[in-house]
Amino acid sequence: MTTETVPSPFTETSGALRHAGFAELAAAGPVQKVMLFTGVPAWVVTGYAEARELLAHPDVVKAIGAGPFHEQLPSDIGNAMEQHLLSANPPDHTRLRRLVSAAFTVRRTEKLAPRIEEVAAELIDEMAARSPGPIDLVASYGYPLPMTVITELLGVPVQDRENFRRWSSVIVNASVQTAETFISSATSIVGLVRELIAQKREAPADDLLSDLIAVREGGDRLSEDELSSMVFLLLVAGHETTVNLICSGVAALLARPEQWALLRAEPERLPAAVEELLRFDGPLMVPVPSIARARIEIAGVTIEPGDVVLPALLAANRDPRRFDRPETMDVTKEPAQHLAFGHGIHHCLGAPLARLEGRIAIGSLLRRFPEMRLAEPDVEPARYPALLMNGLSALPVKLG
Template sequence: MAESPPITSPFVEAAPAARHAAFADLAAAGPVQRVMLFTGVPVWLITGYAEAREALAHPDIIKGKGGDGPHRDAVPAELAAAMDHHLLGADPPDHTRLRRLVSAAFTRRRIEGLEPEIRLIVDGLLDDVSAAGKHGAPIDLLAAFGYPLPLTVISELLGVPAEARREFQEWTTVAINGSVHPAETFIAAATSLIGYIRELIAQKLADPSDDLVSALVAVRADGDRLSEDELTSMVFLLLVAGYETTAHLICGGTQTLLTHPDQLDLVRAEPDRLPAVVEELLRFNGPAQVSTPYRTAAPVRIGGVTIPAGEVVLPALLAANRDPRQFHAPERLDVTRPPASHLAFGHGIHHCLGAPLARLEARIALGALVGRFPGLRLAVPPEELTVQASFLINGLTTLPVIVT
């Protein structure tokens, strides 16, 4: 009988520094190793940059029709089908077909056209932050700015009306962190979210407008189009992937800059650096701890280790982005660092389709935030900040700040 692998701790570490330290300890033991998740599932965790990059593009490391989400033994088949038929859970040729169809609707022009709207949303949210904090009252920037910004942007992009967005946020937060919620809580949230998505699709079929759901409903390529399950799954993926991660990119980036005042001074003095600043923040403290799971379709040798067929493979993005074999002084934040190819958005065919939107939101949000509030500072000592227990997300529970 095979010996049980050790249980990993990074996913449930409560302190930001402790989480990175736990991943560093795992990486020090080797770039590829078999460990036990806190959920009781054994996986091959890949912490090395070169090894993770190889795994993410390896033809024998696949998704295997998806179905790796939380509580899938308990999720009704109809609900699973409405969530699983998307890009992130598909392999070629299905992935190739879906990516072609979705890319025809989710265009760079559509994303770039959002910039004026994003700036208006940012300015309005920061007006509220300024008013609430004008007498020095602490503001939870995650609740007041981090979450509302991407939720509003993705809702505008998809055509979700304002009155539906509060429930939308509650369902989405549970859906993306399903592994830390009881099965019944996750299923209830996912059922509500999929039910609403179906209603939204029906509305756009009857009365299309200039939004992404209408474009996804209408898109065709070579006579092909998205099925109903593919439509609900893609909207579900865009919501989940485009909301929580972007919120934590913005607030995790803010926390990182506030705890590195010399780097914050550089950003304020040279705002043209912001695109490069966002890339360094993604590398240093990205919003995704790991990729979504993969499986080996055949024995695969990576980093001097042979992973048998049928095993779960988990590239650890946080660890890979601090691999000293790839990045000089990786534990140091350096917004002047020469451009480097981090893995915060993944790699290979599953590289994040929404990366341009996340970068755009982060650049506008961080630039406006540090420019508008020169006295911005943490309202608590840095060691009192905590990160949420999560399988995927590397995100703070709150970000208390003083803006005056």
């Protein structure tokens, strides 16, 4: 067990070194006490079995009122942001998930496929018009595709989408922001969400937000703060993770041209390939932090009540005790039960949508730009430092 500050892997901007940092922790044992770069001690869980157990453990819970800069946030802003699924415990979580699931259905997700394909095609046309120079796939494709999808799904006006993208980028990377920057973005995004909810109450439409406003079970329905918190969660977490899935997935494939060529020749492998990409280099390093509410004995260590618990999803998904050749990305592997979307009651509600977007986004690139390659093959794409997200800051590519 170590108590030294661990600047890497969370602040590491190299993917290889980020994974190496987690591997170094794993080599010392599957559950390690470390001091995070934020100054908070935490149990980082790198073992697959241990992470899966703790993700579903009834005594590992969310710390209510422990969101980023919670003490500095105006109370009305905090309430409008933090009353969502990822910050709730049973029975509140059970109630919220039931209500949200009634609106965010598989049927609604499946109906999005044609529109996702249209958005991908439009963005691809725009990139093709700027060729043959290098294109940043993150800015030109990875970000706008899921942002367009989630904002259209919720019914956000086109003129507000760029602001949402800018503010959500600050909020999801709160651990490396100043309080002033975070609070400014949070206040702005809450203001727009509240305006949007008021508009949808006045004039409901065929979108998810109107359904969330209308959904009720018996006499129960989402409160105003629960509504704004869910919209906030869907806008921020719902698009950032999918950006990372698309861009990290394409980067992993282009770094292995034989894998790109195989998928191009056998596109029927794409669903399994997306699962392998999620396992190999998933969109999250860790989920939203939890705490222990009782003493837990696991892997020869004792987690005390109040201790922070961080299942390291990236490390667990490369645990050699669980996966064959875990350091090798191979789209021909049988899909494995990875933890990229978490496990237990907080398993990602939007996983079907993320998978759908990933398949369509990568498949569209394969068809339109079969000869696409990295613009700087000898330079590893940079990651941004964060506590939660595992994302690329840019991905320069040549389209043909």
